[in-house]
Amino acid sequence: MPIAAPESVPTVDPRLAHALGAPQHGDSTVRRTGRALRKLTASASQEVAEQSRLAREIQQPVTTGRVIAVTSIRGGVGKSTVSALLARAFNHYRHDPVLALEADTALGTLPVRLGAQSVRWACTDVAQILTPTMQLTDVTGYLVPVADGGWLLPAGQGRVGAPLDVGTYRTVTLALRRYFAVTVVDCECLPGDVARTAMDTAHARVVVAPLTAEGVNGTRAVLDWLAQLPHSALATTVVALSANSPDTTLDVKTAVAHLRESGVAVVLLPYDRHLAQGGPIHTAMLGQSTQQAAVQLAAEAMARAVRVR
Template sequence: RATRTLRRTLSSSAAREVAEVTRTATVLQQPVTTGRQIAITSIRGGSGKSAVAALLGTTYVHYRRDPVLFLEADPALGSLPLRLGAEALRWTTSDIADVVKPDMSLLDVTGYLVQLPNNAWLLPASRGQIGVMLDSRAYEQAVVALRRYFGVMVIDCETLPAEVARVALAASHGRVLTAPATPEGIAGTYSVLQWMQALPRRVIAGTVVVLTELVPHCGLDLDGAARSLRSTGACVRILPYDRHLAAGGPVDTGLLARPTREAAAGLAADVFQLCLPSKRH
């Protein structure tokens, strides 16, 4: 009897896992008529923002057939190029604003971008130089020029309340707010979500909070913290500690722990679901 019970339990668990994988793939592979803009930001540095952006974009590249663009809107020596393993950086987000014209083809446009593995490209915010500026006009002009070429644009923004980050959040189809899984990070994020409740409902309804575990076994009640944050109307996901991500180098999905891969896929599906027209408010 014990053996039969174990078999039924394992069979039920496997069936749920297959169903979840199928649901995730179905959501992530839905066609879109125009490029979906997904902005990732945080309220403080060191929350794993660029790592989350790299994980999200890499997941979309894996599941989708249309091209994916990683756009960096954090000129203060952001770490997205490092996380993506990009070395040669020529053009920046500010440069591209006045370069891309409506009559250009995808091949023309990608000549100004950093090619990544598979069907993905990167547009960095700087060339590793200190003091590079990116204003909201240049950002908006670059996004408008590029969005028709890519099915998904993953935008790694500055921390709030920077101007470009606020512009990106307002204009995006989906928003990701990363927060370190610490008492200060959770409290600060709750305050930001309360502020967002005063904005049009689509803003917080289209926001996913990612609590990132920066150390193993942080000792916090993350499920309780997630429930508290969800009470504001936002979706919440927990990204577990991962030794590979913590190393700080290029993200290699083959080196991620299984819980991290599953969390990244679930996060990508949640965000993309919010980006679809039927979910807009």
């Protein structure tokens, strides 16, 4: 018996939508002016070569859909933001279908970050509908199209509800990777069951670490746990070290070195005024350093995802 279509629900309460205000640029005017002046005197060849290298990494062909799981040790550190940045980077550089899948039912913000105006079908609904005979056009009828390309499957409708169970997560990810070259999964925080399952079964993992002593220390404990998994999970893991304040005092070099001791790649995601607003992410409004970091993170994750057969 077919299930009834859920009601469409706005991602942001209309009474609060005006509070988002106009999006700010990630870089201040002074910083943008200084960067433009430096570009006039610097050679662009090296920068172009690096951008081309990263683009090639992101565009690597895949024979089966790759799943990249994103998690963190606690909420509020930028996990959904990193997931959205990754999905946008893959959508920009790849020419095959890309899916952003939200696997965090604790009022996650991925739909807002990706600019979805409303959501209808959620993971638990779609898990009951998917069949092996469906075509991509059938599947996308239950997904949210993202303005800049790609698709979104939310975990819920912005209400506190039952957590996503491991069985549903496995059903959805196994079925949908047939249709999407890359699936970016915005997981719940560790040590949740779905997060542990996602980290164990994904082709690549991104752990978001806040640039604080507590955050780096806790993330290192997660990396030590990944090292104990039986299939080299650590070799396919990247850490996104996120600065959530312009006044961070922790020494970046020390923090990066501590995390790299475990053998993982570390990408620094700088503080960005546009991201700090918490609304929809507009790529053109991101600071230049943030845009570069997002592309580097996508390249690092994809390079590791294709290693797994």
